[in-house]
Amino acid sequence: MTDQHTTDDSTTAHSLTDLDHRAITTARLLAMDSVERAGSGHPGTAIALAPVAHLIFQKHLRHSPTQPDWVGRDRFVLSCGHASILLYTQLFLTGYGLDIDDLRSFRAHESLLPGHPEYRHTAGVETTTGPLGQGFATAVGMAMAMKHEKALYEPAADARSLAAERLEAETEESSDAAPRAVESTDSIFDRTIWVLCSDGDMQEGISYEAGALAGRHRLDNLVVIFDDNDVQIEGNATLVTSEDTAARFRAQGWNVVTVPLAESGEVDTARLDTELAAAAAHRGEPSLIILKSVIAWPAPHARNTSAAHGSPLGEVEAEATRAVLGSTAAPFEVDDEVLQFTRGAQARGEELVADWNSRLDAYTSTNPERAADWARVRSGALPDGLADALPVFEPGETMATRAASGLVIQELAKVLPELWGGSADLAEPNRTTIEGGRSFLPEETESSGRAGRNVHWGVREHAMGAAMNGISLVDGSRFFAGTFLVFSDYHRQTVRLAALMKLPVIYLWSHDSVALGSDGPTHQPIEHLASLRAMPDFAVVRPADAAETAASWLTVLQNRGPAGIVLGRQPIATADTPWANVLDGVSRGAYVVREVPDARTLLIATGSEVALALAAAAELDPEQTSVRVVSMPCREWFEAQGPEYRESVLPAALTARVVVEAAASFGWHDIAGPGGRIVGIDVFGLSAPGDEALVARGMTVERVVAAAREATETAAAS
Numbered sequence: 001m002t003d004q005h006t007t008d009d010s011t012t013a014h015s016l017t018d019l020d021h022r023a024i025t026t027a028r029l030l031a032m033d034s035v036e037r038a039g040s041g042h043p044g045t046a047i048a049l050a051p052v053a054h055l056i057f058q059k060h061l062r063h064s065p066t067q068p069d070w071v072g073r074d075r076f077v078l079s080c081g082h083a084s085i086l087l088y089t090q091l092f093l094t095g096y097g098l099d100i101d102d103l104r105s106f107r108a109h110e111s112l113l114p115g116h117p118e119y120r121h122t123a124g125v126e127t128t129t130g131p132l133g134q135g136f137a138t139a140v141g142m143a144m145a146m147k148h149e150k151a152l153y154e155p156a157a158d159a160r161s162l163a164a165e166r167l168e169a170e171t172e173e174s175s176d177a178a179p180r181a182v183e184s185t186d187s188i189f190d191r192t193i194w195v196l197c198s199d200g201d202m203q204e205g206i207s208y209e210a211g212a213l214a215g216r217h218r219l220d221n222l223v224v225i226f227d228d229n230d231v232q233i234e235g236n237a238t239l240v241t242s243e244d245t246a247a248r249f250r251a252q253g254w255n256v257v258t259v260p261l262a263e264s265g266e267v268d269t270a271r272l273d274t275e276l277a278a279a280a281a282h283r284g285e286p287s288l289i290i291l292k293s294v295i296a297w298p299a300p301h302a303r304n305t306s307a308a309h310g311s312p313l314g315e316v317e318a319e320a321t322r323a324v325l326g327s328t329a330a331p332f333e334v335d336d337e338v339l340q341f342t343r344g345a346q347a348r349g350e351e352l353v354a355d356w357n358s359r360l361d362a363y364t365s366t367n368p369e370r371a372a373d374w375a376r377v378r379s380g381a382l383p384d385g386l387a388d389a390l391p392v393f394e395p396g397e398t399m400a401t402r403a404a405s406g407l408v409i410q411e412l413a414k415v416l417p418e419l420w421g422g423s424a425d426l427a428e429p430n431r432t433t434i435e436g437g438r439s440f441l442p443e444e445t446e447s448s449g450r451a452g453r454n455v456h457w458g459v460r461e462h463a464m465g466a467a468m469n470g471i472s473l474v475d476g477s478r479f480f481a482g483t484f485l486v487f488s489d490y491h492r493q494t495v496r497l498a499a500l501m502k503l504p505v506i507y508l509w510s511h512d513s514v515a516l517g518s519d520g521p522t523h524q525p526i527e528h529l530a531s532l533r534a535m536p537d538f539a540v541v542r543p544a545d546a547a548e549t550a551a552s553w554l555t556v557l558q559n560r561g562p563a564g565i566v567l568g569r570q571p572i573a574t575a576d577t578p579w580a581n582v583l584d585g586v587s588r589g590a591y592v593v594r595e596v597p598d599a600r601t602l603l604i605a606t607g608s609e610v611a612l613a614l615a616a617a618a619e620l621d622p623e624q625t626s627v628r629v630v631s632m633p634c635r636e637w638f639e640a641q642g643p644e645y646r647e648s649v650l651p652a653a654l655t656a657r658v659v660v661e662a663a664a665s666f667g668w669h670d671i672a673g674p675g676g677r678i679v680g681i682d683v684f685g686l687s688a689p690g691d692e693a694l695v696a697r698g699m700t701v702e703r704v705v706a707a708a709r710e711a712t713e714t715a716a717a718s
């Protein structure tokens with residue numbers, strides 16, 4: 001049997017030519033041979049879905065292989081990242097700068113083509129995927145960001161498309177007639193997110209959360225293809241699910257279609273082509289295309305087996321597959337004519353870009369201010385004088401750091417149109433609401449709209465984190481997402497992906513210690529700070545007071561790296577440190593807040609425990625001669641400083657050290673040193689009012705004083 005396709009022009013948006021079929025065969029074989037050569041990888045899905053990827057990359061995705069970062073492009077997200085070679089073959093065939101040797105080095109050390117797609121590593125990879133479910137939820141964030149941007153920067157076009165959405169919805173409700181074609185608004189902001197996902201993506205809970213969000217927000221710029229091949233690693237998907245996926249997504253507000261297998265037994269390419277076009281044109285709902293497929297089709301023995309998911313087919317089966325496909329080409333041999341044909345995507349892409357650029361010019365001349373704002377935001381530059389926009393907190397002013405963060409957000413929001421955010425149903429306790437910013441919702445009202453800057457995530461921490469990654473991948477949005485620190489575990493994987501991708505996400509984690517009080521141990525974080533600090537390339541920032549909170553916000557924005565600002569619930573008096581010192585000290589991660597002429601004891605604290613350390617220092621050293629106190633809001637920023645600065649804050653000779661933090665001591669031993677002490681909490685919390693909980697867990701002046709005396713004696717004796 002050869003690659004059999006029936007194309008019927010009356011139902012197909014694009015009729016596939018002989019060259020299309022040869023390109024698909026080439027893609028199947030390249031995927032198979034790359035995995036074969038690597039000796040590991042995931043061939044089955046890539047071989048079976050080669051026609052799907054071909055349709056997307058050749059016929060539907062608006063992209064420009066020679067300008068992978070073109071702002072007007074659609075996005076393609078391979079949520080089932082294990083099938084990376086499916087994407088890589090398309091990036092090669094359409095001309096993203098890969099050559100055949102790159103495919104030969106798939107999965108090798110230093111290859112351009114790593115095992116799973118990695119953002120910033122391979123041109124054309126829009127997000128890092130591999131942990132199942134993440135790509136799907138990230139794509140939802142991308143779709144949200146694009147809707148938001150359009151409403152923000154081109155409100156007139158947005159109003160036209162909302163009217164069109166309503167018209168389509170009414171037409172569908174009122175008659176059985178075929179849906180009316182909706183006129184395109186031709187906005188430069190209209191871009192579609194195309195997603196390919198697998199059984200595992202659908203099984204992960206995050207896809208439930210993200211699906212509900214996409215439905216609620218009517219993200220009609222999102223088209224998801226679910227590869228319903230019923231095969232996963234342990235066997236048939238019926239082992240683990242009896243879910244009606246179509247019903248599930250319809251219930252969440254999606255437009256759902258199913259594409260059964262073609263008569264030949266393989267993916268129905270012609271029908272899929274039609275459905276892709278229809279899904280992209282569908283208004284008012286996100287679309288899910290449930291695509292029936294047979295894993296590893298047309299490999300004669302490997303097809304429809306779990307083995308084909310994650311092992312090379314083997315030489316014999318690879319040869320048999322080559323024969324079934326009617327190919328006599330050697331591995332990695334690509335017909336010039338086929339390559340020339342697939343690389344036609346380059347010229348088409350350049351035309352799309354030229355057309356988009358002329359529309360951008362027209363947009364810029366009618367919206368000069370908005371266009372300038374958008375250009376600045378895309379460049380990642382912050383407006384000049386941002387520090388001056390921050391609220392001023394007077395020494396002695398008493399306020400919880402979460403409250404200070406809320407005030408900082410209000411001021412930043414006035415000067416940063418790119419700033420938006422939201423919480424997982426904790427906006428009030430997290431203080432994340434942008435006042436006057438309206439709710440981000442499709443309904444245009446006084447209090448809501450697509451330009452709304454407050455996203456209500458519902459109790460969906462995991463999807464919130466992934467969607468924030470997606471938002472941060474689009475054109476320079478700065479987004480913050482809040483929940484209680486203890487629930488950061490719910491989105492730990494999204495934090496990790498943000499760190500891997502170096503995305504400028506901002507987590508706001510409040511209620512940061514047992515001091516939160518009577519909600520008790522389920523709500524009191526203990527190990528979270530240590531565990532988040534263990535993550536590479538992620539900044540955990542725990543400001544001590546209102547002034548440090550403002551400085552933390554500024555540094556996070558300026559650094560443009562992934563960060564979490566950890567905030568307290570209880571009021572704290574703002575320390576008596578000059579603002580310039582706070583600003584500089586916080587940006588360096590640690591600084592001296594109590595200087596003495598003859599430091600013999602060093603107290604190092606973070607967050608609310610800086611006040612505790614200062615109180616202990618006052619008791620130990622009322623004359624202010626010998627006890628230095630260092631505030632260390634961010635260990636990662638401090639570690640990034642040069643040795644000179646680090647030595648100036650934590651002199652190596654000063655070994656009488658006490659670290660004070662109302663959390664697990666794990667991870668502090670290096671800073672405390674062999675003679676040092678750690679005043680932390682290495683057991684779970686308890687249900688009691690916050691001040692009593694702190695005392696019950698030993699976060700007291702007496703304990704810090706005793707630890708400091710011990711450490712000072714140890715140092716003196718050595």
Ligand SMILES: Cc1ncc(C[n+]2csc(CCOP(=O)(O)OP(=O)(O)O)c2C)c(N)n1
Binds near residue numbers: 082198200204232309
């Ligand atoms: C969160 C997560 N858990 C587990 C895995 C390991 N894993 C990779 S693929 C896969 C399932 C494969 O089945 P399916 O999603 O249907 O993909 P197909 O083989 O059909 O392409 C699993 C469990 C993963 N990548 N991510």
Ligand SMILES: [Mg+2]
Binds near residue numbers: 198228
């Ligand atoms: Mg599967």
